[in-house]
Amino acid sequence: MVKIGIIGGSGLDDPDILKDAKEVEVDTPYGNPTSPLKVGKIEGVDVVLIARHGREHTIPPTQVNYRANIHALKEAGCTHILATTACGSLREEIGRGDFVILDQFIDFTRHRPITFHEEFQPGKMVHCPMAEPFNKGIREALVKTAEEEKIKHHKKGTVITIEGPRFSTKAESHMFRAWGADIINMSIAPEAVLANEAGVPYAAIAMSTDYDCWKEDEEPVTWEAVLEIFGKNVEKVKKLLVNTIPRIGLQK
DSSP, X not given: OOEEEEEEOTTTTOXXXXXXXXXXXXXXXXXXXXXXXXXXXXTTEEEEEXXXXXXXXXXXXXXOOHHHHHHHHHHTTOSEEEEEEEEEEOSXXXXXXXXXXXXXXXXXXXXXXXXXXXXXXXXXXXXXXXSSOSOHHHHHHHHHHHHHTTOOEESOOEEEEOOOSSOOOHHHHHHXXXXXXXXXXXXXXXXXXXXXXXXXOEEEEXXXXXXXXXXXXXXXOOHHHHHHHHHHHHHHHHXXXXXXXXXXXXXX
């Protein structure tokens, strides 16, 4: 039976999205998740929502309890995880409001617990493969839905995750571009790693809200600008999620 976990927040607590919603408080061996779980249905499919930064967006990226969030979703029976995130564009062709269906990440964080495996049992070393961190089936469902809904999107992209909460310097932004990153954010790593370690298929939708600070003819990113673009496009995020979920529900 398919049950889909959604990690995000902004605009996703809309009662018109989640039917028969109820709130569930949970604890994990890694502490409390960043919000209570909200459990219900979307288009007949069981769904569990969690707010990555808390319901009021009070938790900075490095302080997010990524391990507790992923553990809670797995324990709730989630068979798939869909994540949403705002991001900065590192490419001219990825404009404000564009969606990117991620296929690779670069982890540039330094201060976060990055694994469930803090020690190995004798003879049981665990090294999780990470060549393809985002689930192909979920990604294909997202792309097909975006095409049908005529939502401007990019079928693949590499995200670099920085520690935050500060934004990049210009030197860093140019370096990330040289490394091959297409977009930048503060939350996909280690979230994607932990989902893979937990064995739960994971994919992420990134919405471009700005051009970071590499682009000389654009103002450097500000939090206010991020909120403005995200607010203008949140309905597209909801449309993409609501129409993708039934498609995932039909996957074997």
